[in-house]
Amino acid sequence: MPEIKATPVVSRKSLTLFDTAMIGPAIVDAFKKLTPRAQWRSPVMFVVYVGSIITTLLFIQSLIGQGEANSGFIAAISIWLWFTVLFANFAESLAEGRSKAQAASLRALKQTVLAKKLATPKHGTTWLPASPADLRKGDTVLVEAGDVIPVDGEVIEGVASVDESAITGESAPVIRESGGDFSSVTGGTRVLSDWLVVRIAVNPGEAFIDRMIAMVEGAKRQKTPNEIALTILLVALTIIFLIVTVTLLPFSLYSVQVAGAGTPITITVLIALLVCLIPTTIGGLLSAIGVAGMSRMMQANVIATSGRAVEAAGDVDVLLLDKTGTITLGNRQASEFYPAPGITQIQLADVAQLASLADETPEGRSIVILAKQQYNIRERDIAALNAHFVHFSAQTRMSGVDMGERVIRKGAADTVKKHIELLGRSFLIEVSNTVDDISRRGSTPLVVVDDGRVMGVVELKDIVKGGIKERFAELRRMGIKTVMITGDNKLTAAAIAAEAGVDDFLAEATPEQKLKLIREYQSQGRLVAMTGDGTNDAPALAQADVAVAMNSGTQAAKEAGNMVDLDSNPTKLLEIVEIGKQMLMTRGSLTTFSIANDVAKYFAIIPAAFVTTYPQLKALDIMQLSSPSSAIMSAVIFNALIIVVLIPLALKGVKYRAVGAAALLRRNMLIYGLGGILVPFVGIKLIDMILTVFGLI
Numbered sequence: 088m089p090e091i092k093a094t095p096v097v098s099r100k101s102l103t104l105f106d107t108a109m110i111g112p113a114i115v116d117a118f119k120k121l122t123p124r125a126q127w128r129s130p131v132m133f134v135v136y137v138g139s140i141i142t143t144l145l146f147i148q149s150l151i152g153q154g155e156a157n158s159g160f161i162a163a164i165s166i167w168l169w170f171t172v173l174f175a176n177f178a179e180s181l182a183e184g185r186s187k188a189q190a191a192s193l194r195a196l197k198q199t200v201l202a203k204k205l206a207t208p209k210h211g212t213t214w215l216p217a218s219p220a221d222l223r224k225g226d227t228v229l230v231e232a233g234d235v236i237p238v239d240g241e242v243i244e245g246v247a248s249v250d251e252s253a254i255t256g257e258s259a260p261v262i263r264e265s266g267g268d269f270s271s272v273t274g275g276t277r278v279l280s281d282w283l284v285v286r287i288a289v290n291p292g293e294a295f296i297d298r299m300i301a302m303v304e305g306a307k308r309q310k311t312p313n314e315i316a317l318t319i320l321l322v323a324l325t326i327i328f329l330i331v332t333v334t335l336l337p338f339s340l341y342s343v344q345v346a347g348a349g350t351p352i353t354i355t356v357l358i359a360l361l362v363c364l365i366p367t368t369i370g371g372l373l374s375a376i377g378v379a380g381m382s383r384m385m386q387a388n389v390i391a392t393s394g395r396a397v398e399a400a401g402d403v404d405v406l407l408l409d410k411t412g413t414i415t416l417g418n419r420q421a422s423e424f425y426p427a428p429g430i431t432q433i434q435l436a437d438v439a440q441l442a443s444l445a446d447e448t449p450e451g452r453s454i455v456i457l458a459k460q461q462y463n464i465r466e467r468d469i470a471a472l473n474a475h476f477v478h479f480s481a482q483t484r485m486s487g488v489d490m491g492e493r494v495i496r497k498g499a500a501d502t503v504k505k506h507i508e509l510l511g512r513s514f515l516i517e518v519s520n521t522v523d524d525i526s527r528r529g530s531t532p533l534v535v536v537d538d539g540r541v542m543g544v545v546e547l548k549d550i551v552k553g554g555i556k557e558r559f560a561e562l563r564r565m566g567i568k569t570v571m572i573t574g575d576n577k578l579t580a581a582a583i584a585a586e587a588g589v590d591d592f593l594a595e596a597t598p599e600q601k602l603k604l605i606r607e608y609q610s611q612g613r614l615v616a617m618t619g620d621g622t623n624d625a626p627a628l629a630q631a632d633v634a635v636a637m638n639s640g641t642q643a644a645k646e647a648g649n650m651v652d653l654d655s656n657p658t659k660l661l662e663i664v665e666i667g668k669q670m671l672m673t674r675g676s677l678t679t680f681s682i683a684n685d686v687a688k689y690f691a692i693i694p695a696a697f698v699t700t701y702p703q704l705k706a707l708d709i710m711q712l713s714s715p716s717s718a719i720m721s722a723v724i725f726n727a728l729i730i731v732v733l734i735p736l737a738l739k740g741v742k743y744r745a746v747g748a749a750a751l752l753r754r755n756m757l758i759y760g761l762g763g764i765l766v767p768f769v770g771i772k773l774i775d776m777i778l779t780v781f782g783l784i
């Protein structure tokens with residue numbers, strides 16, 4: 088057979104906020120964005136862009152003929168308007184630079200190793216080398232120790248340990264196996280031991296990594312509903328100020344000609360006035376805020392496939408989590424056989440094993456293993472048994488085998504109870520007690536029946552993931568209600584719910600009931616987040632506003648969600664909510680700041696701009712700036728520099744605190760509203776003084 092060499096798996100490296108290596112390219116990129124097409128994306132900045140062009144033309148006119156004002160002044164205004172545009176471009180480029188670096192490191196994961204394509208989907212059959220680009224959905228490949236998994240897929244045979252550090256950054260290997268909720272594998276990860284037969288789940292270009300790359304690269308292209316609403320507000324403000332400014336010109340001309348006032352206002356000054364009044368601070372930083380939000384999600388090891396979901400995360404008020412695999416480790420293992428009165432442990436183990444021979448779930452496999460370990464019950468030849476196997480489903484919550492007339496089942500206590508009641512039998516009190524005891528420990532009881540006769544109960548042990556309780560308490564402080572939903576029985580659910588510290592739980596839930604619960608919350612106007620890993624969670628994930636699938640979960644769960652947590656950490660939602668809230672708050676704060684800024688600029692520019700036309704306006708000149716042209720220059724320079732000053736805030740986001748929304752709003756209004764009014768007074772005065780001291784004006 089041909090030899091296939093494994094290439095080293097590249098790890099995703101994390102990026103700091105201002106990598107100096109990214110500043111140079113961002114500056115170059117800022118100049119590249121000086122095209123009308125790129126500028127048109129932000130209507131506010133487009134107005135500044137047009138203003139820069141007009142003042143440039145006015146400057147050229149002043150050089151070759153009769154200018155409307157001193158050419159030095161026009162040049163200075165023009166240069167600072169160009170800077171304003173460039174600074175906004177730079178903010179966006181810097182944010183994109185981080186995304187691009189993230190996308191590039193993802194692309195490095197796309198391996199070009201050859202896959203071992205199987206002709207028949209069975210281990211031990213022959214394979215031929217195939218390029219990943221030639222693999223189609225439904226093809227099967229063999230992946231052995233040392234091999235890199237070529238494309239996303241589902242394990243259909245085998246158990247192996249897999250190194251997923253390239254995707255998750257987590258160095259501990261994970262187990263991937265057929266059946267159950269741990270069967271999905273991601274392209275670019277590497278099998279460490281044993282082998283897997285994998286059925287390819289995606290066509291070329293549709294793989295998980297491809298979607299991740301598209302997401303980080305396309306972050307600025309898709310505007311979210313929130314962003315669109317804000318853009319409309321900014322455009323409306325821009326239009327109002329445009330109309331106000333444009334009507335000032337004929338007004339000024341009229342005053343001069345008819346009423347005999349001083350000299351008319353110049354177009355250069357009008358453009359400066361307009362640019363200072365329109366919300367350039369938020370207009371220039373809006374795109375960067377969105378791109379940086381997506382980037383922060385990546386940094387948290389969360390892949391969001393929609394910007395809308397990231398925003399919705401900021402407003403979530405209910406979080407639904409499934410139990411097994413999300414709150415618990417999910418690797419439920421049979422730990423003990425509890426026979427019914429009159430039955431021996433060996434008899435129970437024997438029947439339980441028969442019912443599990445073809446059960447590919449981790450639960451089923453663990454029963455076969457326990458029976459072998461404890462009683463040395465050998466696996467029987469399935470073919471010789473003439474048996475028909477009944478596979479587990481989340482709806483029936485049972486599995487088993489029919490051998491001729493003999494019906495063997497194992498499953499959740501309530502469903503098995505119904506099953507035997509149909510046969511006119513009932514549970515013995517001892518069995519019910521055992522079921523309750525196991526449940527109270529937080530374990531899952533599986534009741535085993537042989538032809539209507541209860542043989543006993545198998546205990547499946549599961550472990551609650553570490554550190555969960557503290558994190559749920561934090562969610563509560565944020566005002567988010569946590570609800571655990573599980574297919575397991577009420578007692579087990581109650582035990583795990585108490586251990587994990589969730590606010591509420593729903594037990595014995597079918598996939599339909601999970602879905603129904605989400606719809607109920609949504610109809611009360613709540614925004615619902617759901618975290619799940621299993622195929623039975625997929626409908627609920629598809630319905631939730633923010634749907635986080637565990638990376639360890641099934642392909643179906645990942646397809647249905649709008650986010651994937653690469654670390655498979657159920658409390659990751661905490662960070663997701665924080666990032667969402669931070670993004671919404673950053674936008675809100677900078678919008679407030681941007682609009683509040685106008686007050687100071689109004690007092691700086693209006694008296695200066697019109698003092699030649701209306702000397703009475705001198706009364707408004709509370710800032711006492713050195714000259715009208717210095718006042719206008721200072722305002723324009725401040726307006727440009729404030730964008731640069733606020734870039735770190737736009738990229739990092741305003742600090743989030745787990746306090747109520749009203750308190751947060753009050754605090755932000757105080758800082759960014761009041762600050763927005765006061766800061767420019769100081770800033771403009773300072774710039775005016777510098778210009779004057781150095782004789783620059």
Ligand SMILES: Nc1ncnc2c1ncn2[C@@H]1O[C@H](COP(=O)(O)OP(=O)(O)OP(=O)(O)O)[C@@H](O)[C@H]1O
Nearest residue numbers: 409410411448479481484485486498499573574575
């Ligand atoms: N292989 C199996 N054979 C028979 N019954 C099973 C098997 N696996 C699980 N069960 C029973 O079916 C119930 C429901 O399982 P399901 O996988 O739908 O939900 P769950 O994983 O327990 O909960 P969650 O929704 O939190 O993941 C389990 O609680 C258990 O009692």
Ligand SMILES: [K+]
Nearest residue numbers: 362363365367
């Ligand atoms: K402005």
Ligand SMILES: [Mg+2]
Nearest residue numbers: 409411412621
């Ligand atoms: Mg599950």
